[in-house]
Amino acid sequence: MRSFPTVLKAGVLSMLSLSLSLSAAMADQPAKQAFGAVTLPSAGTPTPIGSYAKGCISGAVALPDDGPHWQAMRLSRNRHWGMPQTVSLLKKLSEDAVALGWGNGILVGDMSQARGGPMAFGHASHQVGLDVDVWFTPMPEKRLTPEQRETIPFTSMLDKSKFLTVDGRKFTSTAARLVMTAANYPQVERIFVNPAIKKKLCDSWTGDRTNLGKVRPMYGHDEHFHIRLTCPPGLASCKPQAAVAAGDGCDKSLAWWFTDEPWAKPKKDPNAPPPKPPRPVMVSDLPKACAALLEAPANRNAVAGTRPPAAPASALAPMADDDLPDLPDSAPSPRAKP
Secondary structure: OOOHHHHHHHHHHHHHHHHHHHHHHHHOOEHHHHHHOOOOOEOOOOEEEEEOOEEEEEOOEEOOOEEOOEEEOOHHHOOOEEOHHHHHHHHHHHHHHHHHOOOOOEEEOOOEOOOOOOOOOOOOOOOOOOEEEEEOOOOOOOOOOHHHHHHOOOOOOEOOOOOOOEOOOOOOHHHHHHHHHHHOOOOEEEEEEOHHHHHHHHHHOOOOOOOHHHEEEOOOOOOEEEEEEOOOOOOOOEOOOOOOOOOOOOOHHHHHHHOOHHHOOOOOOOOOOOOOOOOOOEHHHOOHHHHHHHHOOEOOOOOOOOOOOOOOHHHOOOOOOOOOOOOOOOOOOOOOOO
16 A cells, blocks of 8 residues: 555645646637636736736736726726736826826726737737727716617727828817826827828927837827837846837838838738738737736636626617718728838
């Protein structure tokens, strides 16, 4: 008969083997599928792991669905998780928005999933709890119902009858002040806007331009602006991106967006075979800690907030620009900037 320590050791080794098998099986899954299936964050200290476009988040916290001056949008996506710094910034921005005259506050779009990671649609980044989209639609005085949060269309700031031109009736001076207010927060690393909006700011912003360089032109981003926070100091697990170049960004790097090059369709060889579908990002492509994070116990006390009961469809009020089509979740990116 084997001794008790021998039996105990065998049990531990068996459990370890099972854990390793589970981790290996998890690593072989498409990352979008694996992270999209997890609805609650892990327990523990909030920690971003990896980079904005290749990572995950441990111990994420939720932005409540409703606040004094904000409402979270598209609740069904379950993407209002992030680092505490991100939630704090949104609360601050919502208060500043009211002081600027931006309606009753802000409408908050996607943050991150409960454990971060790649999403099934909409974003290449937003993976470590330090990215958030803020709509270019002020929060109305009358609170939106859950149905309205799912269905109201985005409002584009562009004049769609012209090439890369802002519609001045929509992108008002208040909208410009809101973007620059966010850019002036020291914890903000970058803000992504449509190239036309960046140009409008370059041409018209008369205030302090010290942080105008943080505002970066990018495909899409005409119906919301994307705020990215810096990696928290002292966290080696968070991989920062290269610092923004000095200056206000109103230079040839912006002028490039107004040439044909970014928008030209790639040339195709008519005799070439059809391209193979791109290989999906697997869990194994992310930092190793992300596979283990998927198996970590859930923090079942983490909730996004109390959600009001659904209102009947007949109670939905029409919104401004309701004649605009619902924009796609991600804008096409014909060519990446060199």
